[in-house]
Amino acid sequence: MCKVAESKRTKIKALLTGEQVDVNVRVKGWVRTKRGNKNVSFIALNDGSCLANLQIVADPNNISEDILKRITTGACISAEGQLVASQGAGQKVELNAETIEVLGEADPETYPLQPKRHSLEFLREIAHLRPRSNTFGAIMRVRHAMIFAVHKFFHDKGFVNVHTPIITGSDAEGAGEMFRVTTMDLANPPKDEEGNIDFKQDFFGKETNLTVSGQLEAELGAMALGEVYTFGPTFRAENSNTTRHLAEFWMIEPEVAFADLEDNMDLAEEFLKFLAKYALDNCREDLEFLKERALQEEKNLPADKKNELNLIERLEFVANNDFQRLTYTEAIDILKNSKPNKKGRFQYKIEEWGADLQSEHERFLVEKHFKKPVILTDYPAKIKAFYMRLNEDEKTVAAMDILFPGIGEIVGGSQREERYEVLVEKVKAMGIPEEHVWWYLDTRKFGTAPHAGFGLGFERLILFVTGMTNIRDVIPFPRTPGTAEF
Numbered sequence: 415m416c417k418v419a420e421s422k423r424t425k426i427k428a429l430l431t432g433e434q435v436d437v438n439v440r441v442k443g444w445v446r447t448k449r450g451n452k453n454v455s456f457i458a459l460n461d462g463s464c465l466a467n468l469q470i471v472a473d474p475n476n477i478s479e480d481i482l483k484r485i486t487t488g489a490c491i492s493a494e495g496q497l498v499a500s501q502g503a504g505q506k507v508e509l510n511a512e513t514i515e516v517l518g519e520a521d522p523e524t525y526p527l528q529p530k531r532h533s534l535e536f537l538r539e540i541a542h543l544r545p546r547s548n549t550f551g552a553i554m555r556v557r558h559a560m561i562f563a564v565h566k567f568f569h570d571k572g573f574v575n576v577h578t579p580i581i582t583g584s585d586a587e588g589a590g591e592m593f594r595v596t597t598m599d600l601a602n603p604p605k606d607e608e609g610n611i612d613f614k615q616d617f618f619g620k621e622t623n624l625t626v627s628g629q630l631e632a633e634l635g636a637m638a639l640g641e642v643y644t645f646g647p648t649f650r651a652e653n654s655n656t657t658r659h660l661a662e663f664w665m666i667e668p669e670v671a672f673a674d675l676e677d678n679m680d681l682a683e684e685f686l687k688f689l690a691k692y693a694l695d696n697c698r699e700d701l702e703f704l705k706e707r708a709l710q711e712e713k714n715l716p717a718d719k720k721n722e723l724n725l726i727e728r729l730e731f732v733a734n735n736d737f738q739r740l741t742y743t744e745a746i747d748i749l750k751n752s753k754p755n756k757k758g759r760f761q762y763k764i765e766e767w768g769a770d771l772q773s774e775h776e777r778f779l780v781e782k783h784f785k786k787p788v789i790l791t792d793y794p795a796k797i798k799a800f801y802m803r804l805n806e807d808e809k810t811v812a813a814m815d816i817l818f819p820g821i822g823e824i825v826g827g828s829q830r831e832e833r834y835e836v837l838v839e840k841v842k843a844m845g846i847p848e849e850h851v852w853w854y855l856d857t858r859k860f861g862t863a864p865h866a867g868f869g870l871g872f873e874r875l876i877l878f879v880t881g882m883t884n885i886r887d888v889i890p891f892p893r894t895p896g897t898a899e900f
């Protein structure tokens with residue numbers, strides 16, 4: 415017996431443009447709501463291709479009562495029928511169902527997502543189902559658009575994407591916040607003659623960890639290919655339970671030969687402006703939804719905690735205005751003389767030059783003082799990583815951090831120390847074992863060149879672009895201290 419070929423599925427996004435009506439189509443997706451009466455049912459169907467639902471009109475003359483009963487919130491269905499201009503307000507088109515097949519039921523007694531706004535905390539507990547909520551659908555689509563935009567930006571400029579290793583034997587940032595990688599029996603690890611754990615017998619014959627940054631290897635690429643970038647997962651075992659930190663996050667790290675700090679700032683600023691504009695041009699429906707969502711959330715906040723600009727305006731602001739550039743030294747002067755510092759309102763009072771900046775200081779500069787993105791440069795050498803180029807004053811390094819409203823640090827970068835002797839000295843002074851970085855030092859011995867790069871924290875970017883306030887809500891499956899569910 416030959417089965418009549420089933421018509422192909424069309425994505426709801428394509429149908430909602432209203433370009434095609436009075437055609438027979440098939441859609442597949444998940445039921446958001448069903449309402450109606452004994453004469454007719456209206457089913458709101460979402461298939462993830464866009465925020466909006468397609469209204470399906472089910473007439474009991476065509477669709478049996480038995481099928482209709484099984485169509486509840488969360489169920490997955492395949493529906494086929496005539497796409498027609500809608501008579502009701504709220505949508506251009508709707509589908510008059512001729513057949514409906516229930517692909518998967520969702521027991522209304524136990525299905526956790528109801529057609530109402532759930533709290534973000536609750537949704538984190540059901541991260542396996544939260545992509546089916548409007549908010550997370552929107553975030554995931556925006557996240558995808560930004561991934562694509564990152565590759566487009568660098569590809570169009572002729573950068574080469576380099577996959578740097580996830581398992582490494584080095585600590586690029588020198589902060590010692592690494593997850594160990596081992597196959598040793600933890601209860602009974604092999605020991606050397608002195609009774610210490612013998613890592614020579616471990617899988618890689620040495621101590622290894624998950625990478626905290628792809629930068630060191632990206633630099634090797636830049637010293638051959640000129641302009642490269644990495645976009646990979648990075649891991650940090652810092653025990654900071656904040657709304658800005660993840661233990662597993664994604665980072666974009668361009669590295670450019672023959673570039674100095676100025677070039678580096680120009681590239682980073684152009685990149686962030688491009689990303690903001692790309693989101694505005696390509697994610698409008700989702701951004702409008704997220705803007706409204708944020709406005710609702712902010713309703714109950716005190717006036718000084720509310721954003722002065724809405725989400726769309728913030729993105730436009732970044733796309734169209736130059737960032738404020740100043741040195742660390744200038745920033746310290748501003749902070750020292752600031753009202754909150756004098757009145758003891760900072761948790762960490764700024765007393766003297768050399769202090770590390772906390773997020774409260776960064777946010778004061780960005781949100782209160784300059785009211786725009788800020789690029790801070792030339793930090794004290796002793797609070798920054800070993801690879802940053804020493805300035806002529808021998809006190810500061812050619813570092814740059816980009817600070818964003820509502821986020822704090824979004825980018826960290828620098829011109830790199832390309833002078834062999836200076837770098838070796840630095841490695842020694844910071845107690846970095848030369849056997850960990852000999853290959854890195856080699857690039858300074860063989861055809862060294864000035865170069866610079868930076869790292870953009872991808873989830874911090876997505877916080878900014880979506881207006882969400884907790885980093886756990888912009889990555890599908892967040893990894894934070896104490897949480898690795900799903």
Ligand code: 4AD
Nearest residue numbers: 627629659660663667824825826827867868869871
């Ligand atoms: O400032 P960081 O530590 O710089 C580096 O890793 C350099 N190797 C980058 C480079 O020059 N190639 O990290 C870069 C960015 C930060 O500005 C921040 O946006 C993000 O990565 N980041 C985090 N994002 C989420 N969770 C964390 N725990 C993060 N730590 C850093």
Ligand code: MG
Nearest residue numbers: 815823825826
């Ligand atoms: Mg940093």
